[in-house]
Amino acid sequence: MIGQAISRVDGPFKVTGQATYAHEHWEAGQPLYGFILGATIGRGRITLIDASRAEHSPGVRKVMTYRNAPAQGAPDESIPSLYWRAQPVLTNPEIRHYGEPVALVVAGTFEQARAAASLIDIEYAVEPGNYDFATRQDQSYVPKVVNGRMEAETSVGDFDSGFNSAAVKVDQRYTTPYQFSHPMEPNACLAVPRGDDLILYVSAQIVDSARASVANTLRIDPERILVVTPYVGGGFGSKLGIHSETILAALAARQLNEPVKVVLTRQQIFHLMGLRPTTSQRVRLGAGKDGRLVAIAHEVNMYTSPHEEYAEQTAATTRALYAAPNRWTSHRLTPLDLPRGEDVRAPGEAPGLLAVESAMDELAYALAMDPIELRIRNEPKVHPETGIPFSDRRLVECMREGARRFGWDQRPAQPASLRKGRWLVGYGMAAAIRMHFQGPAKARVRMCPDGTAVVQSDMTDIGGGTYTILAQVAAERLGLPIDRVRVEIGRSDFPVSWGSGGSWGAANSSTAVYRACEALREKLLASARDKSEALSEIVARNHPEGLEAEGEIVSMEKDPNYRAYSLNTYGAHFAEVGVDVDTAEIRLRRMLGVFAAGRFLNPKTARSQLIGGMTFGVSYALHEQAVVDTRSGAFVNRDLAEYLVPVHADIPELDAVLLDGFDDKANVLGVKGIGELGVCGSAAAVTNAVFNATGVRVRDFPITLEKVLPGLPLMEA
Amino acid sequence: MRPFIYERATDARAAIAAMSTAGAKFISGGTNLLDLMKLEIEQPTHLVDISRLAFKDIEELPDGGLRIGAQASNSDTAADRRVRTRYPLLSQALVAGASGQLRNKASVGGNLLQRTRCPYFYDTASACNKRNPGSGCSAIGGLNRSHAILGGSDACIATHPSDMAVAMTVLDAQIELLGANQAARRVAIADFYRLPGDTPHIETVLGPNEMITGVVLPPPPPGRQVYRKVRDRASYAFALVSVAAIVATDGGTITSARVGFGGVAPKPWRSVEAEAALMGRPATMATYRDAAEAAMTHAIGRGQNDFKIELAKRTLCRTLAQVAQVG
Ligand SMILES: Cc1cc2nc3c(=O)[nH]c(=O)nc-3n(C[C@H](O)[C@H](O)[C@H](O)COP(=O)(O)OP(=O)(O)OC[C@H]3O[C@@H](n4cnc5c(N)ncnc54)[C@H](O)[C@@H]3O)c2cc1C
Numbered sequence A: 001m002i003g004q005a006i007s008r009v010d011g012p013f014k015v016t017g018q019a020t021y022a023h024e025h026w027e028a029g030q031p032l033y034g035f036i037l038g039a040t041i042g043r044g045r046i047t048l049i050d051a052s053r054a055e056h057s058p059g060v061r062k063v064m065t066y067r068n069a070p071a072q073g074a075p076d077e078s079i080p081s082l083y084w085r086a087q088p089v090l091t092n093p094e095i096r097h098y099g100e101p102v103a104l105v106v107a108g109t110f111e112q113a114r115a116a117a118s119l120i121d122i123e124y125a126v127e128p129g130n131y132d133f134a135t136r137q138d139q140s141y142v143p144k145v146v147n148g149r150m151e152a153e154t155s156v157g158d159f160d161s162g163f164n165s166a167a168v169k170v171d172q173r174y175t176t177p178y179q180f181s182h183p184m185e186p187n188a189c190l191a192v193p194r195g196d197d198l199i200l201y202v203s204a205q206i207v208d209s210a211r212a213s214v215a216n217t218l219r220i221d222p223e224r225i226l227v228v229t230p231y232v233g234g235g236f237g238s239k240l241g242i243h244s245e246t247i248l249a250a251l252a253a254r255q256l257n258e259p260v261k262v263v264l265t266r267q268q269i270f271h272l273m274g275l276r277p278t279t280s281q282r283v284r285l286g287a288g289k290d291g292r293l294v295a296i297a298h299e300v301n302m303y304t305s306p307h308e309e310y311a312e313q314t315a316a317t318t319r320a321l322y323a324a325p326n327r328w329t330s331h332r333l334t335p336l337d338l339p340r341g342e343d344v345r346a347p348g349e350a351p352g353l354l355a356v357e358s359a360m361d362e363l364a365y366a367l368a369m370d371p372i373e374l375r376i377r378n379e380p381k382v383h384p385e386t387g388i389p390f391s392d393r394r395l396v397e398c399m400r401e402g403a404r405r406f407g408w409d410q411r412p413a414q415p416a417s418l419r420k421g422r423w424l425v426g427y428g429m430a431a432a433i434r435m436h437f438q439g440p441a442k443a444r445v446r447m448c449p450d451g452t453a454v455v456q457s458d459m460t461d462i463g464g465g466t467y468t469i470l471a472q473v474a475a476e477r478l479g480l481p482i483d484r485v486r487v488e489i490g491r492s493d494f495p496v497s498w499g500s501g502g503s504w505g506a507a508n509s510s511t512a513v514y515r516a517c518e519a520l521r522e523k524l525l526a527s528a529r530d531k532s533e534a535l536s537e538i539v540a541r542n543h544p545e546g547l548e549a550e551g552e553i554v555s556m557e558k559d560p561n562y563r564a565y566s567l568n569t570y571g572a573h574f575a576e577v578g579v580d581v582d583t584a585e586i587r588l589r590r591m592l593g594v595f596a597a598g599r600f601l602n603p604k605t606a607r608s609q610l611i612g613g614m615t616f617g618v619s620y621a622l623h624e625q626a627v628v629d630t631r632s633g634a635f636v637n638r639d640l641a642e643y644l645v646p647v648h649a650d651i652p653e654l655d656a657v658l659l660d661g662f663d664d665k666a667n668v669l670g671v672k673g674i675g676e677l678g679v680c681g682s683a684a685a686v687t688n689a690v691f692n693a694t695g696v697r698v699r700d701f702p703i704t705l706e707k708v709l710p711g712l713p714l715m716e717a
Numbered sequence B: 001m002r003p004f005i006y007e008r009a010t011d012a013r014a015a016i017a018a019m020s021t022a023g024a025k026f027i028s029g030g031t032n033l034l035d036l037m038k039l040e041i042e043q044p045t046h047l048v049d050i051s052r053l054a055f056k057d058i059e060e061l062p063d064g065g066l067r068i069g070a071q072a073s074n075s076d077t078a079a080d081r082r083v084r085t086r087y088p089l090l091s092q093a094l095v096a097g098a099s100g101q102l103r104n105k106a107s108v109g110g111n112l113l114q115r116t117r118c119p120y121f122y123d124t125a126s127a128c129n130k131r132n133p134g135s136g137c138s139a140i141g142g143l144n145r146s147h148a149i150l151g152g153s154d155a156c157i158a159t160h161p162s163d164m165a166v167a168m169t170v171l172d173a174q175i176e177l178l179g180a181n182q183a184a185r186r187v188a189i190a191d192f193y194r195l196p197g198d199t200p201h202i203e204t205v206l207g208p209n210e211m212i213t214g215v216v217l218p219p220p221p222p223g224r225q226v227y228r229k230v231r232d233r234a235s236y237a238f239a240l241v242s243v244a245a246i247v248a249t250d251g252g253t254i255t256s257a258r259v260g261f262g263g264v265a266p267k268p269w270r271s272v273e274a275e276a277a278l279m280g281r282p283a284t285m286a287t288y289r290d291a292a293e294a295a296m297t298h299a300i301g302r303g304q305n306d307f308k309i310e311l312a313k314r315t316l317c318r319t320l321a322q323v324a325q326v327g
């Protein structure tokens, strides 16, 4: 059962519209609708706010501004993750970024609320803000730690002298843009008051952080809050924590003592969600003529909010990727007056591997060496910084298998040498690596006398397939057909987990379920007639009320394997692109990824994660960027007509191959995370293919056609 | 979105009469107007739905041309056999636009009148002379990668986003209008759109109560037709640059040429300069280059859109080479 390509058990609910998302719950009856009004300046303060016209607008029940919003808790920096902290909204007249909420209008319909919001009269005292990353980098500082509580700077050997003595050098700067997670389901909350208690139907990746954050903000006991999130229409990091939509819905619901629903519009997501910081990365590689690296440096400068620091671990994978005796990684943060940074799928790896794997391609070109051969020559035997062994490192195998399947030997050795009709065609590859994280998670499994089992955890299914894999694990361990297992997740009254995010959800929760099943088996087998007796029969005979047990997995800090081993997942991406020889339009022709991530619980759902991740990479290389107007601090291209992501026609042929295995250092099931692995390095493979096709090396992402056009040959007849 | 009255017109006369109500506006497919209403850029208080009026047909004209009803959908127009065989570039332009779902809803009349995609036009907090006359133009000095290189003014550099209208421009289409008291008139598409000048909010010569009832296509000019759209992704994106070209050759010499550009100007852009540079000249890359230079003589980049000048030249050259190839 585990390891089988089973179709999603929740699929029929989704395609028949029975799966209820946050804004679709009607148990509490007709709700009121809240609309958030955002500031139209980037920095300054409100000098006048007059809501009287809005308050008298049809259907309006409440207008909340900083003048009448309830007092709220302040963010407590001693809480390690910002997603668990308080997120006060409308507490003062200061404006810290464009689009920051200045009012919530609650009305009988969404349209009434939105129309009334435009009747609020506001005057601002505008202060000059800093919005331009390019000109502010000299204001940067080194943070104490980066995401995942990793070190901001690391150094081994003597980078400068190693680099200076190298026979072949690459020294380049790569810049990556701001990006937003844009889940299909926008961020949303329906808050239902029940006396002093509160039910929150919220679109969340982590139930526990949603509950803690609301409790800390509203200063109420978390036990009074029930979070319900059975289905989540994608998150990509933007729902690791809740935001103003949930806080404001909760505040308004309690004040009005009626259900209040707040759903963000697509445009609002560009200012009310966290963003992936823009970066400028300098990568230096020094190698001998044989391709062996003697020095690696990866220096990252990125944006941060001055109020809530966020540092992507952009250089972190560089620490484990290639061997070299002299090494240096560093992160610096440049404060600007923009919405805060937050995790966006593959935080750190997405921009970091794009830079480093581009640089490796540049080095291979400088050496006139095959890019795969270059990487194999620099394959480390142990972790190159800490010296601890890797568990289950299969990067070389991924590259070799990918090369064989893709037909890498057909790659044009010389850039700009292969023409197919009007297309310049090129091949590119890049390596993928991602640290495997582990977080605490609990699950409960109950066997009922009717021969069914129920799995419960506050784990979420954000579209990845949690329902299916947990059913598979329980069915196998309890000896039941899968349709006899019911998985109940996404409620704060179930055993607590770290939810979905960081690619840890599947490994954490399936391990917890496995352990719960083992505990249950043990309890049951004690009263078995003989060893071959089915568990369901023992339950039916001895436990007319049913029987349950819990299982858990501890955090990586408490797991000794995380000190003894470097646990990562691996992959290799291969891309073939065509570049129109006249117009520089870049189109993917085909793409292949080969991945090794321990055991795959379900190859079907796993493949979907990986091809989705690879598509993110194509988007990162060619399309996606949120553009700030440096005069106002606003994100200008704030809809999906202007913030481009690939459409079907952009992704013609794309496949992921899974090299199944078992990482016995990861957990009892041998499973590692794959939710972000497909993103890691995939943009670099596309970028390197563009270079191979055209001879033009673009280091400022995304690669839009005007960056390639000047390098194309003159028009010929 | 503000509350509004919705009225379904039963015939053209009633529809036009209803437009004398203050705040009235026609709605056809609604694919553009409803988006603008949600964002409060357009705030009509009275919508007159003309999508069910009897202007859906595509009819033969005695001179060999076609008359396309204003309510014909973009999909039906693109799929019409007569359009595909006689005006292939119109069909190509239509299917290069939007998505299948949108084209099913979108009407020919609405397509002609769709508003710009300038992001500042969409943001009521930004200065924008087109949305709020006299407030300034945020695109100048701001994000202007998609903006005009031809025909713009210091008041506005927005582009007209339609693909269909570019094809119709090189086909010398006539737009049929109906006003109050059954007053019908025809305007050549070249005269239908106005350049922004100091009044970018006035985009066409359409009168306040006038309705587009149809588009008349004269018989196709001699030569091959091609519509080429250059965009940031393979589908579902507006043109960075597009070229509509119709070229006839005789023994290697160009005997007739029509050239239009999309994505580069506030209106579908007919390039008489390029056409003049092609007429009577040999069908060679040297000629196409001259035509491209002539077309872009007055082009002005605003920074981020500078690349469009070179892109337009290259796209024109390649499209001409393609059109003139098989005589
Ligand atoms: C996501 C997206 C992508 C798109 N991509 C493209 C693209 O790539 N290329 C492209 O060319 N277009 C594109 N479009 C635009 C699309 O072509 C237009 O929205 C559509 O053609 C408008 O037609 P409609 O009938 O829906 O107009 P409506 O929205 O109903 O009306 C538009 C305007 O025209 C007026 N109007 C409509 N009919 C008449 C009439 N008969 N007489 C007088 N006034 C009238 C209305 O009052 C309104 O002001 C895209 C649109 C969207 C939403």
Ligand code: SF4
Binding pocket: B116, B118, B119, B120, B121, B127, B128, B129, B130, B131, B136, B137, B138, B139, B140, B155, B156, B157, B158, B200
């Ligand atoms: S280009 Fe035109 S539409 Fe855009 S901001 Fe300027 S005036 Fe407005």
